[in-house]
Amino acid sequence: MITLENLSKSFGSTLAVDSLSFEVAAGKVTGFLGPNGAGKTTSMRMLLGLDAPSGGRALINGVSYGQLAAPLRTVGALLEPRTGHRGQRADSHLCGLARSNSIPVSRVRAVLEEVGLAEAAKRRIGTFSLGMRQRLGIAAALLGDPEVLIFDEPVNGLDADGVAWIRGLMRAKAASGATVFVSSHLMSEMQSTADHLVVIGRGKLLADESMDNVLAASAQNSVIVASPQAGELATALQRAGYTVVAASEGRLKVIGASPEVVGGIAHTMGVRVNELGGRQASLEQAYTELTAQSLDYVPTRIGESS
Amino acid sequence: MKAKSTLARARLSQRRTGEPAVGESAQLPGARPGFGAAIAFELTKLWAVRSTRITLAVMVLGQLSMAWLLSFSAKASGDNGYEAVMPAPFIALVCLNLAQLFIATVAALSITSEYSNGTIISSLQAVPVRTRLLGAKAAVLLMLGFVSGVALVGAGTLIAAPVAAQYGRFTIGELLLALVGGGVYLGLLAVMMLGIGVLLRSTAGAISSAFVLLFGLPQILPLFALDWLQALVSYLPTTAGQVLGTGALEPYGTGTAALILVIWAAVLLGAGMWVFHRRDA
Numbered sequence: 022m023i024t025l026e027n028l029s030k031s032f033g034s035t036l037a038v039d040s041l042s043f044e045v046a047a048g049k050v051t052g053f054l055g056p057n058g059a060g061k062t063t064s065m066r067m068l069l070g071l072d073a074p075s076g077g078r079a080l081i082n083g084v085s086y087g088q089l090a091a092p093l094r095t096v097g098a099l100l101e102p103r104t105g106h107r108g109q110r111a112d113s114h115l116c117g118l119a120r121s122n123s124i125p126v127s128r129v130r131a132v133l134e135e136v137g138l139a140e141a142a143k144r145r146i147g148t149f150s151l152g153m154r155q156r157l158g159i160a161a162a163l164l165g166d167p168e169v170l171i172f173d174e175p176v177n178g179l180d181a182d183g184v185a186w187i188r189g190l191m192r193a194k195a196a197s198g199a200t201v202f203v204s205s206h207l208m209s210e211m212q213s214t215a216d217h218l219v220v221i222g223r224g225k226l227l228a229d230e231s232m233d234n235v236l237a238a239s240a241q242n243s244v245i246v247a248s249p250q251a252g253e254l255a256t257a258l259q260r261a262g263y264t265v266v267a268a269s270e271g272r273l274k275v276i277g278a279s280p281e282v283v284g285g286i287a288h289t290m291g292v293r294v295n296e297l298g299g300r301q302a303s304l305e306q307a308y309t310e311l312t313a314q315s316l317d318y319v320p321t322r323i324g325e326s327s
Numbered sequence: 328m329k330a331k332s333t334l335a336r337a338r339l340s341q342r343r344t345g346e347p348a349v350g351e352s353a354q355l356p357g358a359r360p361g362f363g364a365a366i367a368f369e370l371t372k373l374w375a376v377r378s379t380r381i382t383l384a385v386m387v388l389g390q391l392s393m394a395w396l397l398s399f400s401a402k403a404s405g406d407n408g409y410e411a412v413m414p415a416p417f418i419a420l421v422c423l424n425l426a427q428l429f430i431a432t433v434a435a436l437s438i439t440s441e442y443s444n445g446t447i448i449s450s451l452q453a454v455p456v457r458t459r460l461l462g463a464k465a466a467v468l469l470m471l472g473f474v475s476g477v478a479l480v481g482a483g484t485l486i487a488a489p490v491a492a493q494y495g496r497f498t499i500g501e502l503l504l505a506l507v508g509g510g511v512y513l514g515l516l517a518v519m520m521l522g523i524g525v526l527l528r529s530t531a532g533a534i535s536s537a538f539v540l541l542f543g544l545p546q547i548l549p550l551f552a553l554d555w556l557q558a559l560v561s562y563l564p565t566t567a568g569q570v571l572g573t574g575a576l577e578p579y580g581t582g583t584a585a586l587i588l589v590i591w592a593a594v595l596l597g598a599g600m601w602v603f604h605r606r607d608a
Binding site for chain 2: 066
């Protein structure tokens, strides 16, 4: 389990991470979303003890990373694809890491096979493609069979097969009880991988919700309703607090409503309805709304408003 | 069987959340890693990199050639009636003037290359306690420098003794002094360079600093008309190293020489440690 308590980081006068507090639970894939520069990598670096927080704490299983007795056996992290000395062989890079944490060296072979680099074990890291380096980074993360996985943009540089593979890996690890915390800017990737989402913008928490709640709360969830008495219906819906847009002649688009609500209002008014249908937002849309709001520094707790 | 291990893992994480002070995973066998594991890690990294092995090989070649040249020159000068008597181990010790650059380079690269290729991130993930990570590096470099110094003086003597012949005669005492002095000097020099490397985080910067410290200052300081600036030359690492290895009584004894080298190493490593501890990786 990962816990952030009022975690902050300032670089000079810029507040990169602003009092972030959330928990990442075990047994799930938690997506960490935010635009570039939102503070995702900085938060992860503080979690791994690479950067010192300006305020607050970042804990793994209740302790800071530096207090873990054998960190690689508790936490596997992929932060930089650019890791390992260019002149060093892939297997020897992993051997060094294994020795540093008293991990049996036999694990090196096992993880190289798991990530599909067994053939390249004796090659120098400098000869690797970006995708191979990414796989090597993942092999290093898996080396200590850790119960917490922290991946920063893991699909960078991977081909379609690689993307599907890492998605499967994260799902499998979470299913076997691991805590999986993964950052990404690829929303579509998160939609098919994550169970839970933490969204930040400009260093502030925007949402900490299950994937279902994030999607349900999007303002882009709308209802299309067609009625011969569209005008009356629109007035009633507006009185109920919904934004109504004329979609075409006799058709209305009701933002943020569900078909049940619109149907119910029409029914009590005795208004005839010719068409009624809901449109669910994609994660992409939900995310765009959230981060657009972050521009004027208004954190929104999604799910509470609906 | 898979389900069983899943269950065990779930139980394990339950127990751990109950005892938040314990952060160690029990999924893999293995002792709690300590300083020894950190040293094994540093040794693996240092030796696995091809540039280390190449640099050290060139260093040995340089030492042997220089020892041959100096002792050949001593023999020729002696035969021509010039005063050219110098114990062979001391000839080998003078040759460390060249070899020290290679040790300094390996030592500086052991940290600056980690910054330039991003390995520092995975190193700190593996050994997050920074004093332990840097301490292990210092221990490994101290050993590497010491072993190199002993080996280079020994090998240099093996070449110089027969080539310089009667002009290079030496006692066992002189040989032992040169062996130990050369080892201690290169060992502590490697630690100094590690300190400079952490402070500067740049390979070019660290190696230029080595040139200034080892060659520049001993040449430049005497040019100033200030007595204290000239006196400073005696306290530079190169001077102390030569005194330590030859047992010269000028300008101070071997004990003082050793102390001067230890202070240089302690101050530079200490400064590096302090900065490394405070700075974001």
